[in-house]
């Protein structure tokens with residue numbers, strides 16, 4: 098779909114604009130340099146850390162340098178967490194230390210001793226069937242298929258005293274991940290490596306029972322974080338905008354290169370290209386760098402909360418979380434955006450892929466920053482990526498998520514596709530897909546089978562979550578230790 102726009106007496110086709118932007122991005126990409134600043138110079142960007150503040154300032158200064166019309170740093174309150182210590186030891190029938198990584202927002206454990214029990218999933222069904230055995234035990238359960246934030250309350254409700262999540266891939270690492278979304282977890286939670294989980298299973302099989310001792314120390318308190326927002330004003334339809342975002346926080350254990358340096362860098366690079374041709378954008382663009390995604394999508398919930406009256410004017414929200422080599426464009430159930438996605442898929446330039454990218458209107462999962470927008474009926478899209486280096490995806494949330502895992506060409510390719518999506522939606526003659534009503538979102542929720550998970554997380558309806566997240570008094574100190 099192409100439209101014609103007129104500016105300063107010069108006539109441009111929509112696709113001419115997007116080609117100029119794409120050429121700018123490919124010819125002068127700063128993506129790899131920005132990636133190294135974010136991960137090698139700044140490093141870990143856990144909410145509440147110096148790295149988070151440094152990343153916030155770097156992003157704001159870079160947006161300014163690239164010439165967007167306006168840059169805002171928007172504060173919001175969140176429950177922050179800092180790990181002060183973690184110790185796990187087999188105390189019976191042998192003595193052996195095991196490395197563990199305290200889960201985000203886990204309550205403290207003070208030399209908590211208990212027998213362990215292995216679960217296959219730790220879902221409602223399995224826990225119900227084994228409820229009697231669980232009481233007073235430390236549950237060990239695999240990473241897949243039940244999310245940690247869902248396993249934790251299920252195990253706690255059955256009387257388990259702690260949860261250890263076992264990594265599913267080998268490599269001796271213990272990934273960081275939150276056990277609860279913007280609240281303190283119900284029971285102490287940590288991760289262990291796949292190797293240590295296998296070891297504990299062998300030990301239990303030979304010896305009958307195994308007792309563990311767990312100590313976790315964390316400081317949990319209300320803090321302030323920030324979304325960084327760059328704006329390009331629409332030259333014709335001033336109220337409407339395309340939102341392009343990704344989270345800039347990471348875990349304390351690593352520099353978060355793939356998750357989500359890739360997303361930050363792709364959005365920055367798209368902003369650089371688009372800002373140079375901003376006079377040709379009919380609708381506005383909002384480049385949103387979210388804080389505190391890892392502890393409960395708090396930044397993106399804060400954004401929709403603070404801008405709820407402007408959500409009607411959002412024509413599309415594009416989320417960038419974990420980049421790589423682009424292979425498809427996905428929308429979470431909004432058929433109306435398919436024609437424009439297909440147009441961009443035709444024109445995308447991806448190294449090693451000749452044919453157009455796939456376009457899919459389906460289920461992209463709920464666990465990233467598109468979700469708060471989606472929950473408010475805003476059309477969303479994302480670029481689906483392959484990991485060229487097989488190590489890249491498996492090392493997210495560990496110390497091994499470093500810049501060497503990043504597929505460098507994909508940074509620029511993703512940036513260009515983001516920019517093309519922005520051009521297509523910002524310049525479409527008519528709004529491609531209306532905002533959906535709550536009843537329509539309820540139907541999609543069931544179609545995607547998200548309801549049970551979101552109920553366990555108290556994340557639906559969105560008003561209930563927003564009340565829990567933002568009606569508390571910021572600055573209150575909740576120390577779990």
Ligand SMILES: [Zn+2]
Pocket residue numbers: 344356357390418419
């Ligand atoms: Zn992420």
